[in-house]
Amino acid sequence: MTKILAFSEESGGLYELLGKAAELCQGDRVAALLLSDGVPGAVDECFFNGADIVYRVSAEGVADESDLAGTLARLADTVGVDIYLISSTKRGKEIAARLATRLGAGCVTDVIDLRREGDVLLADRYTLGGNSVATEEVLTARKVYAVMPYAFGRPERDASRTGQTVDVELAAGGKKKRLLERKPKAREGVRLEEAERIIAVGKGLINQDDLRMVSDLADAIGAEIACTRPLGMDLHWLSEDRIVGLTGVKAAPKLYLAVGVSGQIQHTVGITRAKTIVAINKAADAPIFKVSDYGIVGDLYAILPELLAQVKKGG
Incomplete structure (x- = not known):
């Protein structure tokens, strides 16, 4: 049966x-x-x-x-x-x-x-x-x-x-619909659900132009860029399909680098299956550190350029 x-x-x-x-x-x-x-x-x-x-x-x-x-x-x-x-x-x-x-x-x-x-x-x-x-x-x-x-x-x-x-056979009933056209949903990059490395940005990022700094690091380590709900839904700095959390994607990457992310539960529920979580935040008491495997307390604007330099040197 x-x-x-x-x-x-x-x-x-x-x-x-x-x-x-x-x-x-x-x-x-x-x-x-x-x-x-x-x-x-x-x-x-x-x-x-x-x-x-x-x-x-x-x-x-x-x-x-x-x-x-x-x-x-x-x-x-x-x-x-x-x-x-x-x-x-x-x-x-x-x-x-x-x-x-x-x-x-x-x-x-x-x-x-x-x-x-x-x-x-x-x-x-x-x-x-x-x-x-x-x-x-x-x-x-x-x-x-x-x-x-x-x-x-x-x-x-x-x-x-x-x-x-x-x-x-399909159980028939109600009004019928007719398919006129089928189009794939436009997406930016790969599906976050399938990404092995993700760099997520939060409201610790001051200006939208600063995403270039994040993008350079993402390109260097082969990562996809994600964001918290405010950056995607409110500020529209990134598309909504890059939001991670309760109202977005549930991701399971090998590496999740949270940059300027405070770590509210609405976001962290989306990364419970991440293998390794690294957080960068200037606030030592930020909730993101409670779910992180590694944490760096400091200014992301000083840390990210140094990380990129080390990656390029192979460090």
């Missing part, structure tokens, strides 16, 4: 959910609902990342949130799905809510961790604006979890795995 089903409209998110589902399945089959849009190898990649069975539905046009929720709900009865893992994107949260309503299931959104303690499945999620973590248990027989993108990381890919593919 299939007990856990994963769904995400973004392939990387789907593979991540499948990896967690395989970890939690306790010997039951893991399933994926895949919107088939003709991408070669998509079904095989689901198998390689943990799926035992792939339910493939045509993605011609634009699938309505209600139709997707209906399709997912139908699988609960036909194949016995008890646990749903859905990416907690804007559309994903709406689908999760509609699905839970149809099933009479409990629903937890913005999940950052899922784990079993005995027979109990526990979900962690940020609450109170990111100032604390709530651990929640869903008591209904069927459970819906909307998981924050990149909360778990990509599973180890096993290219020897195979599985079963079943074509299913």
